[in-house]
Amino acid sequence: MTAHPEPARAIKLKPDDTVAVLIEGVRKGQAVTIIGADQTGAVVAAEGIPCYHKIALSDASAGQRPVRNGIPIGIARTAIRAGAWVHTHNLESAYARRAEGSDV
Amino acid sequence: MGRPGVRNYLLVLNISGLTTPSARRIAADLAGSRFVTMDHGVAISGRGEGPVDATLESLALHPNVGAVLVLCAHRGKAQALLRHLSADPRPKHAVTLDDTDRDALAFRVAGVRAGASLIAQITRQRRERLPWRDLMIALECGMSDPTSGLAANPLLGQVVDRLIADGGAAVFGETTEWLGCEGHLMDRAATPQIAQQIRDAVQRREHLARDHGMDLVGNNPNDANIASGLTTIEDKAIGSIAKSGTAPITAFLHYGERLQGPGLAAMDGPSYTPESLTGLVAAGAQIALFTSGAGNSFVSRLAPTIKITANAETLARLPEHFDFSCSAALGRGADIAASVDGLIDKIADIASGARTYGEILGEDDEVVARFGETL
Numbered sequence: 001m002t003a004h005p006e007p008a009r010a011i012k013l014k015p016d017d018t019v020a021v022l023i024e025g026v027r028k029g030q031a032v033t034i035i036g037a038d039q040t041g042a043v044v045a046a047e048g049i050p051c052y053h054k055i056a057l058s059d060a061s062a063g064q065r066p067v068r069n070g071i072p073i074g075i076a077r078t079a080i081r082a083g084a085w086v087h088t089h090n091l092e093s094a095y096a097r098r099a100e101g102s103d104v
Numbered sequence: 105m106g107r108p109g110v111r112n113y114l115l116v117l118n119i120s121g122l123t124t125p126s127a128r129r130i131a132a133d134l135a136g137s138r139f140v141t142m143d144h145g146v147a148i149s150g151r152g153e154g155p156v157d158a159t160l161e162s163l164a165l166h167p168n169v170g171a172v173l174v175l176c177a178h179r180g181k182a183q184a185l186l187r188h189l190s191a192d193p194r195p196k197h198a199v200t201l202d203d204t205d206r207d208a209l210a211f212r213v214a215g216v217r218a219g220a221s222l223i224a225q226i227t228r229q230r231r232e233r234l235p236w237r238d239l240m241i242a243l244e245c246g247m248s249d250p251t252s253g254l255a256a257n258p259l260l261g262q263v264v265d266r267l268i269a270d271g272g273a274a275v276f277g278e279t280t281e282w283l284g285c286e287g288h289l290m291d292r293a294a295t296p297q298i299a300q301q302i303r304d305a306v307q308r309r310e311h312l313a314r315d316h317g318m319d320l321v322g323n324n325p326n327d328a329n330i331a332s333g334l335t336t337i338e339d340k341a342i343g344s345i346a347k348s349g350t351a352p353i354t355a356f357l358h359y360g361e362r363l364q365g366p367g368l369a370a371m372d373g374p375s376y377t378p379e380s381l382t383g384l385v386a387a388g389a390q391i392a393l394f395t396s397g398a399g400n401s402f403v404s405r406l407a408p409t410i411k412i413t414a415n416a417e418t419l420a421r422l423p424e425h426f427d428f429s430c431s432a433a434l435g436r437g438a439d440i441a442a443s444v445d446g447l448i449d450k451i452a453d454i455a456s457g458a459r460t461y462g463e464i465l466g467e468d469d470e471v472v473a474r475f476g477e478t479l
Binding site for chain 1: 285320436
């Protein structure tokens, strides 16, 4: 295995966003540069993540609501570490919960 | 008078399922005509025939329609539609099976003769130069991926902001794709009544899903959306509503209802592309802007539909599918300002007669939404 020569890029839209969208696929351990309107920073991919999927920018505990473009996109099913892939395995809709009648 | 058209079609409007086979042949015999059919429309339970009839009426009054040939089994039903259209000056004619003593062959001949005369009348008209504020644009997305929400839909938002500021009009719908964002849409409502209508529409469809045990996951977002990187309905909705830009929402429309006057309208409608697009176009949009991430070939039959993607891989895979690309915006951190003028130029080209790939390849139809079971 050789390290990827270039950091991948991920788009963060709003300052308070806790997830960004990768515009290249990444491998575990690969550096990711954050781009977007006035957004800067970096994160290391904790696992392989496909292109256009989401990467966590900060740690979240189960039940927290990851934010994209300033709006919550669902509820974390499990703890999510910074650098982790955020997808349907660890994120569920607040509305699907209501549709199933399990919401209070 | 209503909005000017960017096309000038004879609409062959078939409004009974009994006549559909003959009506298809009639339209095929009339070169350049546009065929729209409603095979259902009798004895509909629940909300009844009203929403269907209203949508058909809106389609008959569409700006890109120059004349209307109504085809139906029943004379009374066809005449009722013509009466509703009587204030409109466009030439219209109805042919029914009642007129031909149930003879489908005679019906075919009568339909072709009437349609030929109508086309001869409307093709005498010529294009005129008009300001772009005369445009109304329908905003649609289908087979979205994360690039849609990051760049393609925000591009539509900026174009629409400019059109609305200049006195034009636009309409967006896909009510389930307001879930999680309805508060932001309500904040943009021009009146408390519109805000309430937006909230009620979202809640009605959410309850519809819950009461019928429908899980939105896998449905909306669908499996292709999820495989491409979208996660929840609210994740998809954030990208979807970006199409509507930032202008105040000055009208709320029911499915297929026509927008009178300028401004930005929210339409309560289904999210499935064929039904959604027909409802939006029926509102009076001469042109549709349609974004896609993975590719979605469906276009409106009455409104030239400009296909737009921000996904470079999809564009390379489907070169005769997309009319406009803004994929370079992703590398700029989703800054789409540089693409706004280019898309407006493309709209002007298409409005002036250049054809979209959807028009060239004939991937068009109109599909009126369903409102209830037939008794």
